[in-house]
Amino acid sequence: MLIMNGPVDDAGHEDPGHPERPDRLRAVVSGVEDLHLGDDLTLVEPYTATRAELTRVHEGSYLDELGAFCYEGGGNIDEDTYATYDSWSLAQYAAGAGLAVVEEMRRHDGAVGFIATRPPGHHALRDRAMGFCLLNNIAVTAAALTGEGERVLILDWDVHHGNGTQSIFWNDPNVLYVSTHQWPLYPGSGGAREIGGPDALGLTVNLPLPAGATGDVVRQALDQVASPVVDQFDPTWVLVSAGYDAHRLDPLAELALSGGDFAALAAMAAGFAPRPGRLAFFLEGGYDLSALRGSVAATLGAVVGSDFRPEEPTTGGLGVDEVHRAQSERGVALRIALGSDPGEDFL
Amino acid sequence: MNQPLRTIAVGFDGSPSAELAVRWSFALARQLDARVVLVHAVGLLQRLEGADAPERFLESVHRLADEVGFDRRRLGWHVTDGDACSVLLRATDEPIGADLLVVGSRGQGVHAGLMLGSTSLQLAERATIPLVIVPAGRDAD
Ligand SMILES: [Zn+2]
Numbered sequence A: 001m002l003i004m005n006g007p008v009d010d011a012g013h014e015d016p017g018h019p020e021r022p023d024r025l026r027a028v029v030s031g032v033e034d035l036h037l038g039d040d041l042t043l044v045e046p047y048t049a050t051r052a053e054l055t056r057v058h059e060g061s062y063l064d065e066l067g068a069f070c071y072e073g074g075g076n077i078d079e080d081t082y083a084t085y086d087s088w089s090l091a092q093y094a095a096g097a098g099l100a101v102v103e104e105m106r107r108h109d110g111a112v113g114f115i116a117t118r119p120p121g122h123h124a125l126r127d128r129a130m131g132f133c134l135l136n137n138i139a140v141t142a143a144a145l146t147g148e149g150e151r152v153l154i155l156d157w158d159v160h161h162g163n164g165t166q167s168i169f170w171n172d173p174n175v176l177y178v179s180t181h182q183w184p185l186y187p188g189s190g191g192a193r194e195i196g197g198p199d200a201l202g203l204t205v206n207l208p209l210p211a212g213a214t215g216d217v218v219r220q221a222l223d224q225v226a227s228p229v230v231d232q233f234d235p236t237w238v239l240v241s242a243g244y245d246a247h248r249l250d251p252l253a254e255l256a257l258s259g260g261d262f263a264a265l266a267a268m269a270a271g272f273a274p275r276p277g278r279l280a281f282f283l284e285g286g287y288d289l290s291a292l293r294g295s296v297a298a299t300l301g302a303v304v305g306s307d308f309r310p311e312e313p314t315t316g317g318l319g320v321d322e323v324h325r326a327q328s329e330r331g332v333a334l335r336i337a338l339g340s341d342p343g344e345d346f347l
Numbered sequence B: 001m002n003q004p005l006r007t008i009a010v011g012f013d014g015s016p017s018a019e020l021a022v023r024w025s026f027a028l029a030r031q032l033d034a035r036v037v038l039v040h041a042v043g044l045l046q047r048l049e050g051a052d053a054p055e056r057f058l059e060s061v062h063r064l065a066d067e068v069g070f071d072r073r074r075l076g077w078h079v080t081d082g083d084a085c086s087v088l089l090r091a092t093d094e095p096i097g098a099d100l101l102v103v104g105s106r107g108q109g110v111h112a113g114l115m116l117g118s119t120s121l122q123l124a125e126r127a128t129i130p131l132v133i134v135p136a137g138r139d140a141d
Helices: A021-035 A060-071 A087-105 A137-147 A163-168 A215-233 A259-272 A289-304 A320-337 B014-031 B045-050 B052-066 B084-094 B117-124
Strands: A002-005 A042-043 A074-076 A082-084 A112-115 A152-156 A175-182 A204-209 A236-244 A280-281 B009-010 B035-040 B075-081 B102-106 B132-133
Touching: A002 A087, A042 A087, A060 A074, A060 A082, A060 A087, A082 A087, A087 A112, A087 A137, A087 A280, A112 A137, A112 A289, A112 B009, A137 A152, A137 A163, A137 A236, A137 A280, A137 A320, A152 A215, A152 A259, A163 A175, A175 A215, A204 A215, A204 A320, A215 A259, A215 A320, A236 A259, A259 A280, A259 A289, A280 A289, A280 B035, A320 B084, B009 B084, B014 B035, B014 B052, B014 B102, B014 B132, B035 B052, B052 B075, B052 B102, B102 B117, B117 B132
Parallel strands: A002 A042, A002 A112, A112 A280, A152 A175, A152 A236, A175 A204, A236 A280, B009 B035, B009 B102, B035 B075, B102 B132
Antiparallel strands: A074 A082
């Protein structure tokens, strides 16, 4: 069964010509419809995250400022990021959707969650909007879960590094953050040497990949570098920052994945979960509408059971050397942080 | 200040406000015999404008340098992917090694008077080297 947040009218969060636009969500919904799930699809009522739920991951003063800015009509927050009069309430819906979906998942055996909202969230910092993101949606749900004693793996396969999520959980021993992303690329963070704060050493896993990397390379990076960390961390929940801008058709980046690769990645994510019913996907980026539709269907079809046939997975691209380099840089950074290596060969 | 100021890093996004910051930096650099490194952050949306967008910025910077007679050999140009604030904060590191950051008071297309996304205010909070914010002139609006 797929449990998804019910629709809200998001037309008010739009800046003409901006790629983060309402049509994205329509493409996503079409992708879900392509699975013909019938009674196996449950929509939950829209839910607005409360201030208490938001302040687990955001500064209260930032929430006040963002709310006031939208109330006054909004505008450009930085050269990439906009907000409108409606953005504040839509961002609160986006941040609350994961909470409502997780609650509903607990009432069903083995359900998969899908949170299809905008604006996206993984660039949003505690005190700052950036990279099209206003509130960090996945972080709001992850923080609610850790507050209940859960250990949460966040797997972020958006083509951009989720700097906001990484920074929010940098020193949190109950969250493992794993990101595959193109590098160099916005926002510029996400090097393999970024491994987490003193209380969470090793619980940030960054796998930067070059332009042209294919799906097999992304899977190899996860298998080789992230899997052992996931096994050791032993998550009780798996949340995925599912951006689809790593698709080869996406206009904002140059990774070379296909819909079939997202099916394979979704299956890997399911393998990281301790048991069925502990896996939820959060929409992040993805700006080519047909790629978005096909990749969403591929992702969810792989984990809910469906006869949807995605594009073929991709192989043979660049990045194998970078995976090995990330692994060794990470190892050296860990040894230095733990004080067991003077790090001469590293510096 | 004990050490001489050798390298001035200026945030440059092509906006009128950034041009003022560049002019101010050229004037200071000439007095101090310092280098000026223009730092340009490639954001998310700039990817849609094509790969030659930074080159167009470089042309306008060269034009500015020639206009005020600033020696191009003392001028550096650093383009990197990221948001403006993080990229400028890293200008203290190699290869730039800046001793001073200079920015305009308002970025390209950004809402006037907004604290929320203001690169200059965020830098003021986080910079580890001195920062100069060059205000927009009255007639620059
Ligand atoms: Zn993205």
